Structure formats: structure tokens, C-alpha cells
Amino acid sequence: MSVKQISTNMLRGWIDGLLLQKTVIGPVQHQGHFRFESITSSDQLALDYDVTDLPPKKFLLPPREVMMTFRSSGEFQSVMEFHPFVLFGVHPYDMIAINQMDRVFSEKLVDIHYLTRRNACSIVALDPVAVAPHNFSGCMGTATVEKGWDLLLTPLPQDGYLLEIGTEKGNTLLHSIYELPDASLDQLQLREQRWNQNQKSMRRHELKCAPDDLPDLLEQNYDHPLWQEKSSQCLSCGACNIVCPTCYCFDIQDEVDWSLETGVRCRAWDGCLLRDFAEVAGGHNFRKQSAERYRHRFYRKASYLPKRFGEIACVGCGRCISACIPNISNPVEVYNQLVGE
């Protein structure tokens, strides 16, 4: 589809127009950190943000969601949430993570709870201008994104943005504004430059191998002493799981109300670093050692999921690096140490 130009003022006006019809969720600043949250005015948006503490997945796979209601007599009824919203300002690495989740929840079997929410969501992606302290998406090939978004915004060096329309859904979002002028050839070139620059600059950590080499690299290093060494400081706190845009493991729990007659079955985020994750009824734990759980995360991201879906399930956002108190979660550090031998 086509690429348009839009001034910053017009962009703000357009967002404020959208807010009259829909929920708009975008990056907002809090004490120097950024969070995706529902806004009431375009002024709240921090479009020059570097990274949010939690990825936008929290709006597609909420930390806790009601999947169904039940009656004690044995009837269950699905609960689906269809509440149209715009996810505004999603960076390429997060967009790619969402694309991966879309496949997980629809490729073999359809998770209607995820998919209903996903279908209600329009995504406006945004090429970043600031590089987060630990971002290494440039190394992972995720500093730019070609698909998944409905609209893609790329900031221009002077003022304004280029706006590419990716889908009909994206086109509909633009209905409230007058026809936008097409991007000029010069502007398209500036956009290319922005992409090239981002691929080069979003490398706060430099991976010493190609991402495609990671599955083989891991295959050869299952018993490497590094897993034990690094994990000796692991707090099993799951912070790396919680902040990860490609983590989607969950637990399911029933909750009854006071009548004990009715209640809800809920899904909540879970994490493979947490001790009880692989424990079965009766108490046997299949990943009892923290080193086993620590290793599992890296294998899942760079070996197990890639073998299933053909893509490395790490998008280089660097959130796990920032979140880890003992500073042992840096994937690049781990992979480079394995390469280094």
C-alpha cells in the first residue's frame, strides 16, 4: 500500500480524533520510564520513548484474564473480550514479538481468547529514534519490521512522519482525516536511512554470531558449565519472563465467588524460571534445579521455539537485561560466551 506524509501537529490531531471513537494505548512517561497505557489525549504520548518496562503484549495476553465462567452444576461458558483499541507506537522488535505470538496462538490450534482480542486491536508501529540502554535488536534482525502493523510511522529528521498504510484496517483508522499527501522520493530515502541507522545503532550489545547460528550453538553446549555458574546467582524471580515480549506461558486457576455456586476460570502469566513451573501433582518437579530453569529459557528462545516456528524467539529488546537484579540474564553475554570457546 501507499506511504503518506503527516506533520506532527496533524498526527496529534488525528490521534485526538481517534480518541473520540476508540481506546488508544500508547507509550507514556513515568519517572523517566515508559509504559504502554490507555491515554486520554495525544499530549500524553511519548513518541520518542526508547523502551517500555513491559511490552505491549499485556494488552493482547493480559496478566490475568477470565477465560470462562462456570456454575457448580457443571456448565462452562466462554468469555471473550472484543473491545476495539489502537495500540499506538509499537517499536519494530515488539511488533515482531506480536507477530510470533499471533502464530503461536493460531497456527496449529486457535486460541479464541487471544485472537478475539488481537482482532479487536489495530497496531500503529513506530520506528524508534532513541536506543534503549540494552537494546540489541540490530543484531537480531528486528530493528525494523515489514509486517504485522496496520500503519507504520517513521519519524523524519526535521518535522513530521512518514505513514505507511499496511492493511485495510489501518486505512480505516485514517478515515477521520483528509487525504494525506504522498511521501516524496527524498522522504522515502530518508526513511531508508532511518532504517539503516537503526539497524546499526540498536546494538548496545554485539552478538558474535548470526542469530541463525544460535540453535546449533546451543545444541553443542547443553552441558556447558556456564549454566551452573551464572544461575548460582539466579533468584528464580521470573522477572526475565514477565518483561519478555515473546514469553507467553500461562497458568490456569479457578476462582469461586461467595455463593460457591458460580465462578471464573482465569488464565495468568507464568514463567519457566519459577520453581513450581514444571512440578506435577504429587510433587515431582521436572526442572527442580535453578540451573535447569535458567538454561531452559535460553533454549526455548533460541532453539526450541525456532525449531517449531522457524524464528528466534528473542527480539533483542533488552528488557530482561534491565530487569535482572543479579545481572545474569543478558542473552548476548551468554551466547557470546558460548561462541567464545
Add this chain to the structure above:
Amino acid sequence: MDPQIDSPVIGHPSSDIYLPHPALITSMCSLTALDMLFEIHVPSPEVHTPSPGQFVEVSLPGIGEAPISVCSFSNHPHQFQILVRRIGNVTQALHQLQIGKSIGIRGPFGTTFPVDRELRKQNILFIAGGLGLAPLRSAIQYVLHRRWDYGKLIILYGSRTPDEQLFLEDLHDWKSRKDLTYLETVDRGGPNWKGRVGVITTLFSLLNLEDDPWSAIICGPPVMYSFVLRELRQRQIPNELIYVSLERRMKCGVGMCGHCQINGLYVCQDGPVFRYKDLIHLQEAL
């Protein structure tokens, strides 16, 4: 302005993989102090008859869900048996239900023992430890239904104590049959126990497996596998003819939640029945 809200409730299990089908308990029979045999009827035509080795997710409203292997095989559609050991929330509550009560069922899920494929015409050695007899029983029943279609059959069964032996009627039947060899042992005998005492691997010395090619099916507690596999290796049973059924925390049953993962495999979808050859390089498997 309020956001546009529209909440379609698609209340059907065919569109929601997490939504249980209504099912009825048609019989209950206590087998040991901890184990109860349930017969389940699922009226929904969408629920396939479970194949040997598969499991279902049993749902109790307010309590939760638990993966339980189907322990029977019959051609009767929508009807199957599960053996429930009282060890967790759902299993505890199941034991307290009565015949006629309604429960939820999802599934059946997972891979099957290839009794209708590779195992036809073969000599089969069944090795069950403790609760592992439950999934194996579905395969044994299948094979005995079509006894003519298989070669020699051996069933080895080890329990911790005589009191923990499951399916006494089946054991009795197998003991008396001429068309199969049934051997049993217990880890610890008792005053009234006249049979063999010892771990399951002690039964191998009673067998002569050298003259024929054998396939083996194993299911038991995690600790059992490595010992049994060593015996099979010594007897030159090739890894591609060994099938194991594994237990993990199959929470969702549909390969999404991540709990049952063994290295790169999901037990709920890629298993629970695996060819040993496919597991041999997975350190988390056995």
C-alpha cells in the same frame, strides 16, 4: 465517549479449545485406598473415542483441571474409563463425587501407542510400574480385542506393595490366559503375599527374549525408565521399537501453556507416547 464494547460469547468447545464438554460419571469403583476407576460418558459427537495412550483434561468447576490418561479401550463411542489417583486438588474432589454427577472433559489429547500401525503382527512386551499400568491398559485391551493380529505378548507389572496393585480383575484374567505371559512383582511384600518381591527389572531374568524380535511399551514412575531401558538394551531391543508414555504437567493440553515441555517437545501434543529413539538425545526426557 465510551469505547465501543461488544462482547460476543462464543460458548462452544469447537471454537474455544479451553472450554470443557459436559460429561457424566456413569460408574465409580474403588481399586485401592488411593485409586478410583471412573467410567465417563461424553455425549458430544465432537469428542472422539480416545485411542490407546491418549489422555483427557478433566474439569471440575471451582476446583480446576487435571490431565488423566484414559485406561480403557472400547469401540463404544463416547464412553471410556479413567483411573484417578487422589494426589491433587481435582483428583481429591473427583473421589468425592457420585455416579450421575456431571464433570467437564477436554480432549482426548496426544499421541497414541501405535497398536493399529507399527505394532501389528509384532511381539509386544508391556512394562508397567505403579500407576503406569493405567495408560498401558488401554493398549493391552486394544491388543486383546484383536489378539489374532499380534505376535507373542508379555506383560510385566511392578507395584510398590500388594495393596497398591491396580485392576485386579484384569491381572487375574491375564494370569489365566494362555495367549500371553503375565509376570508381576512388588517392591515390598506382606504377610499374605506369596508372589515375587523385587523391583520390576528382576522380572527380566525370567524372560527369554533373545530368539525373537520384540517391541516394548513402557510406562511408570520417572525413576523406573533408565533401569528398564538398560535391560532392553542388553537384550538388543532397538530404540525405534521402544515406546514410552511420559507424565508432565499438561496444563492446557493444546501445546500453548508451556508447562509440559521436555526440551523442545510438548508432552501434550508431541506425546505422551514417544518413540524412545526420538527422546534419546533429550536430557530432560528420561
Add this chain to the structure above:
Amino acid sequence: MSKPQVAIFDLAGCEGCQLQIVNLEDSLLQLLSLVDVVEWREAISNHGPEIDIALVEGCLEREEDVARLLHIREKSKILVALGSCAISGGVHQMRNALSSLEARQITYGNNGFLKHLDVHEKVQSLDQIVKVDYSIPGCPIHRQELSYVLRCLALGRIPFIPTYPVCVECRIQENLCLWQQGQLCLGPLTRAGCHATCPSHGTPCIGCRGYSSDANPQGLRQSLNRYHKTPEEFEHHLNLFLGSSLEHAHA
């Protein structure tokens, strides 16, 4: 079906956990529609020979506490330890580092030797004396958790109380990590279920819910330097609730 009979008892403690029951406010009526409260020192005393669920607050300081607890256990089908004092001795266990005489003297001066202040040499938690069926951690307990546990018990199921650390709930709320804000927070070692109430209000976790499963204080000690914290500071914080209770951490 008759309603389960619930009794509330207190041993050595501040009664803060019982106050949380009162604080249920609106849902207190719903709670009473679910269970019969048959004994509560504050209000009621009319229990029969058997109690379905005993909620026991506080730890054991004195000889008579032991006898009382044994009596409670004997007549209760389910015994629930209510709050950190009951589970691990709570703040009381700090005195276990001293002899009881030292502790009494520090607290009461010369009056500390008066007969009515006689206490056991060491503070004990309920599970050191009797079998505890369920525990509701916290100082004080989280009232929503109490009501959840009571609903589960009324339904005959085991309640799900997280064993993972507070960090999970804290990160989900997108709080700024207090370690990264220069504070010493025990969230990474402490069992969740409180919805990270303290860190969400900018106050570091003090570990009142006890250790999480696989808590790794040794691992955290190795990070102190990076966050400009001293081992003394760390041990001092740990002392309040987590000092002696690692061996108490649930299985």
C-alpha cells in the same frame, strides 16, 4: 449442607491479622453467609466439641500457649496458621538470637525478671508443635487471600497460594524496581500473594510473607556491591522476618 464452623484463636501476636478479618467490611457479611464463626475472643464463644476450621494467629511464647494449641488442634478438623507469627514466629523470632533472659532484660530492664514474664527459651511457630494444614502468610495477612482460602476450604479444595517471589507481581504492575532505585527490597526472596502492595507504594518489601520457594539469599548477597549495599544492611533487613526461617520455607 450445614455451614463449616470456623473458630479464630490468638496466641502471641498483635491481633493485626484478626483486625484484617474485621477489615473485610462489606464481604464480612458474605463470609458469614458461607461459614459460622463459633469462637472469636473478640466477640463470640459458643463452639461445640468440634471445629471445622481453626484460624490460629500468633506464635508460641509461653508454656500455656503450647497446651492451648494442642487443645485447639485436637478439636479442629483443619488448622490454618494465620500470619507470619503463626507460620514462622514472625517478628518474635528475632529474640531467638538471644537468650530469653537477655531479651527480657533488654525489653523490660530489671522488671524483665518478674515471674509473669516467663517465656520459652525460643519462640516457636505452630508447625513446631502441631500439624498445620494450611498457612496464610503475611504481617498482617492479606484479607482477600483469607477470604479466598476460606472459599476454597468450604469447597473442599487446596487453595493456590503463590510460592514464587513478590517480583512477579511487582513486575506485572510495571513498578520501577526498587533495587534499581537504590533501595534494599526483599521482594526477590519473599513469597508473593500480597500483590506487591508495599513496593507498589514505593516501600521496599520487608519479607513478611516468608521465603519464596527456592529463595536464594546467597545469590542476592553477591549482588549487594552492584547496588552499593552492605552485607550488614542486608542481614539487618533479613532479620525482621526472614532471619531464621529459611529452614521453615515450605517444601
